[in-house]
Amino acid sequence: GQSLEQPSEVTAVEGAIVQINCTYQTSGFYGLSWYQQHDGGAPTFLSYNALDGLEETGRFSSFLSRSDSYGYLLLQELQMKDSASYFCAVKSSSASKIIFGSGTRLSIRP
Amino acid sequence: SQTIHQWPATLVQPVGSPLSLECTVEGTSNPNLYWYRQAAGRGLQLLFYSVGIGQISSEVPQNLSASRPQDRQFILSSKKLLLSDSGFYLCAWGRGPNQPQHFGDGTRLSIL
Numbered sequence: 546g547q548s549l550e551q552p553s554e555v556t557a558v559e560g561a562i563v564q565i566n567c568t569y570q571t572s573g574f575y576g577l578s579w580y581q582q583h584d585g586g587a588p589t590f591l592s593y594n595a596l597d598g599l600e601e602t603g604r605f606s607s608f609l610s611r612s613d614s615y616g617y618l619l620l621q622e623l624q625m626k627d628s629a630s631y632f633c634a635v636k637s638s639s640a641s642k643i644i645f646g647s648g649t650r651l652s653i654r655p
Numbered sequence: 656s657q658t659i660h661q662w663p664a665t666l667v668q669p670v671g672s673p674l675s676l677e678c679t680v681e682g683t684s685n686p687n688l689y690w691y692r693q694a695a696g697r698g699l700q701l702l703f704y705s706v707g708i709g710q711i712s713s714e715v716p717q718n719l720s721a722s723r724p725q726d727r728q729f730i731l732s733s734k735k736l737l738l739s740d741s742g743f744y745l746c747a748w749g750r751g752p753n754q755p756q757h758f759g760d761g762t763r764l765s766i767l
Contacts, residue, residue, distance in 0.1 A: 575753050587745055588699070590755035632698065641687055641706050641752040642714075647698040 547571040549633055549646035556652045557623055565618045565649045567633035575636040577609050577616040578643070583629045591618070591631075620651075628653045657682035661746045661759030669767050674719075674733040676762050678746030681727065686748040688729040689756065690721055693743040705729060741766045 549569045557563040567577065576595035580588040594600055594609035594616060606619040620627055630648040637644055661678045668674060680686050690702040701714045703721035711721050718737060722730045729746060746759040 578755065580756075587758035587761050588756075590757065593755065595753075636752045640704075640712065642689070642701055642704050642712075643749075643752060643756060645699045645701075650696075 547635065547637060547644050549635060549644060551631075551633055551646045551649045553647065554650045554652070556654065557620075559623055559625060559653055559655050561623050562619065562621050563623060563651065565620075565631050565633075565651065567616050567618075567646055569614050569616075569633070569635050571614075571635050571638055571644075573638035574611060574614075575638075577607070578634045579607055579618045580632045580634065580645075581629050582632065582648070588632060623653050625653055625655070627651065657748075657757065659746065659748055659757055659759045661762060663762055664760060665763045665765075667765045667767060668736050670738055671735050674731070674736050674740070674764070676731040676744055676746075676764075678729045678731075678759055679727055680729075680748045683727070683748070683750070685726060687751060688723060689747040689749070690729065690731050691745040691747065693745060693761075695743075699745070703731070736766050738766050740764065 551567045578593045579591040581591050582588040592607040594607050597609055599606055599608045604621045609616045630650045632648045633646045634643045658681045687706050689704045691699045693699050704712050705723045708723055719733050744762045747756040749756040
């Protein structure tokens with residue numbers, strides 16, 4: 546089957562850097578996505594990696610290593626508004642749907 | 656630009672009552688459409704998805720059903736709600752399974 550693992554909670558300090566890891570198991574790989582969800586809100590798309598390496602979008606970067614079935618989301622210059630849950634996701638190998646991880650709740654301290 | 660509308664934002668229903676949640680997408684054609692449920696503090700559980708009009712795939716056996724009567728309309732229904740149906744329901748669309756999914760604002764459903 547397909548599965549994703551990510552830490553349930555991460556705590557960091559405002560202004561610091563934090564990395565949220567995601568490992569996946571899938572029989573066919575079509576890319577790794579990241580979504581952000583604030584409490585009470587809907588998830589929003591952050592990034593997508595289909596190839597190995599680092600993709601940078603402002604303060605957020607996402608990394609993928611297909612040989613290790615591993616990726617991470619890197620958040621720099623943390624701001625209080627970055628407190629949210631972050632989900633990694635992969636496309637199902639057998640259907641037109643996406644499999645989401647269980648989410649990492651990021652808490653930021655002043 | 657594309658937009659997704661989902662309503663109502665909040666709903667309180669008694670056990671055993673019916674349910675109908677509607678989701679519509681504007682600005683795109685033939686989108687993939689998805690219904691998710693999220694319990695408080697938990698991940699996203701895919702309930703149904705559709706790749707075209709009248710085509711519904713069910714992920715979890717339950718007392719919910721979905722329909723896609725028009726290209727950009729996706730409806731989640733139940734004939735008799737259970738207490739366990741409480742949760743945050745999210746509709747999403749995407750151009751394809753490898754494309755980003757865009758979510759509606761969600762419906763917070765409480766069953767009493």
